[in-house]
Amino acid sequence: MSAPAPSLGAEVRVLLRRTIDTYRDSGAAVGWLQHHLARFDEPLRVAIAGKVKAGKSTLLNALVGEAIAPTDAGECTRVVTWYVDASVPKVTMFPRNAAPKQLTISRAGGGLSFDLLHTPVEQIDKLEVQWPSQSLRAQTLIDTPGIASLSKDTSARAGAFLAPDDSPSQADAVIYLMRHLHATDLDFLESFYDQGVARATPINTIAVLSRADEIGVGRLDALSSARRIARRYRQDEKIRSLCQTVVAVAGLLAETGRTMRQHEFAALTALAGMPRSEIDSMLLSVDRFSTMELDAGSGLPDAETRGKLMERFGLFGVRLATTLIRQGMTDPTAISAELVKRSGLDDLRTVLATQFAERRDLLKARSALLAIDLVLAREPRPASAPLAAEVERILSGAHEFAELRLLSTLRSGAVVLPAEVLAEAERLVGGEGGTPFARLGLEPTAHPQELRMAALDAASRWARRAESPMSSRAVSDLSRLVVRSCEGILAQISR
Incomplete structure (x- = not known):
């Protein structure tokens, strides 16, 4: 029996090491590549982005389950701030042209407060908040300054971090908050929509209709209204081509639900x-x-x-x-x-688990390939030609990337098929999650034999579509990719 093919992550790690060896005489290239090699072993980096007052820090607190991100309009909210799991609390400031400095932490009404030691925010590269948190073990959260801020410097700082002109983003994935869909929101999503090495995919972006409780002016049915709006956004072809999905969340309610105090409950009981x-x-x-x-x-x-x-x-x-x-x-x-349940936070957590956590290795591999591509473009040399060929081989040969390209094609409306057929194709290639039951549209409790029969049935159905003389070339190609995804589902079930 032949040995199983190496995983995408394993292949990209090997390519990173080969590239490091080829560029061992370039300190800058080696440092950059080693950084991306180390990223494979880190939690997924998820940035929270959006315009000023979109509720970024509030949502971060809700996800962590503790009020640690400042939610006022102070200086700290104008700096890119990383929140990482650690054994003891610590905050470190990284100035642009000086050594890192540990900051004093104090607790303010709206979260933690940091003394920036009179350092102008323009001179600070980032803050790193180390905090003991179960939530942060699975993902590092990055709070970014407001997009389209009145302060051009603040807005530019957010844009430079999330969608830099000359290098890949430091984030593996993005949660983008919007109070309602605005032209500036679409502009940002398009800027983050990578047209390069990973071949145009919205896989690493989720949109959140934040402050959802305000849509109905505080009425008890406000979140139902917000969910209907989010559903309408999800069906919009333009938005579907730029992000995985749109979720409605009342961030303030989620944060307060996870951090409610006894005296607040007593006051509410009296009311x-x-x-x-x-x-x-x-x-x-x-x-x-x-x-x-x-x-x-x-x-x-x-x-x-x-x-x-x-x-x-x-x-x-x-x-x-x-x-x-x-x-x-x-x-x-x-x-x-x-x-918390009514806030929509659980819906967002489910999406994060199915769209980001399950695709952790794929998102990490994507970031690493972008890093390799950048080195090859900036420092071309004869010995790098095989590396470029290997990047191209992985991109064209890895089924994971083929699925991403197909997802983009399906969501762009480029293939004409009945709506229910397109929906099944999107689900089978991982549009609703990467587990066998998510791809097959079955319950998590489904028996392996039920999964196997459903996968075989889907593979047979799509194989017939691929071979049908009535199918166009585009439909035949699409169908073959779906069949391969079904074969991958069967392999997962067997394992």
């Missing part, structure tokens, strides 16, 4: 005990809720406490939490879990 008409009247606006005078002896939260509740929960969160309490939910842990 929930008010007559329904009175609490509804208070919740007509943020100002009304925060400033309405209440009987001092009623035991109800005072104006300052209500103002802080509004900052933490928003109109939607206060309305939802008090409604849940009135309906009989009295356990603060259950309330927290329900707020």
Whole structure:
């Protein structure tokens, strides 16, 4: 029996080492390539991007489950900040033209606060926050300054990190936040849409309709409205060609649900005990809720406490939490879990798991190939010709990249097939996740034999389409790739 073919990640590691050996006399090239070799063993790097006030830091806190990212408009939010797992908390500043410096950490109302030692933000390359976190073990999160900021320097800093002109991005993947679809959002997504070595793929970008609770002006059905809008965006051909999917998330509700405090629950419980008409009247606006005078002896939260509740929960969160309490939910842990569930954060986590975590090696290999391609272009030499040929061989021969190209083709509308047939093709090549059950549209509890029969049935069906004289050349080529994906599913089931 022949030995199994090496994985894509293994092939790219070998190519990285060969390129390092070829360029051993170039310190810059070797350092760059060794950095990308080390990246294979790091958690996936996921950048959070979006315009100012899109809710980037709030969503980061929700994903981590702790308020560690500053959410105010202070200087720290104008610097690219990396959040990585570590055994003890530590914050390091990396100035552009000086040695790294450890910063003093203090806890402020909106997360951590860092003393930048009077260093102008323009002179800071990045901040690195090391923090003990289960969430950060699987992925390093990178908070970026606002796109289209009023400060040209801040906006340029975000663009230079996420879509540099002369090198690959330091991020393997991007969560892009938008309050609603705007021309500047499309401009950014297009700038991050790589046309180079990985052959035009939206695989590394997820769009999030952030602050989803504000779409319905705080109504209890606000998130349902937001999900309908996200679904409409997902069906838009332009957006589908630029990102994997669009998810609606109420970031503030998600963050607060994961970090709710006992005194906040007590205040919400007191408010929930008010007559329904009175609490509804208070919740007509943020100002009304925060400033309405209440009987001092009623035991109800005072104006300052209500103002802080509004900052933490928003109109939607206060309305939802008090409604849940009135309906009989009295356990603060259950309330927290329900707020997180209603926020859409679980939907985002599922997408991150299926679109990013399952494709970790593919995303890492993509970043590494971009790095090799850059070295070959910047420092051409006769000995590098075989390396360039190997890059091209991997790109054209690796089925993982063929699937990405096919996903882009399917989403561009270039192939004419019935909608349900196109949807099946997209699912089989990994558009909804890379596991056998996700590709086959079955439940995670499906028996291996059920998976095997479904994969065989799909392979047979697509093979007939590939060989049909009625199929165009494009449909035949597409069908053969889908058949190969089905064979890969069968191999996964066997293993």
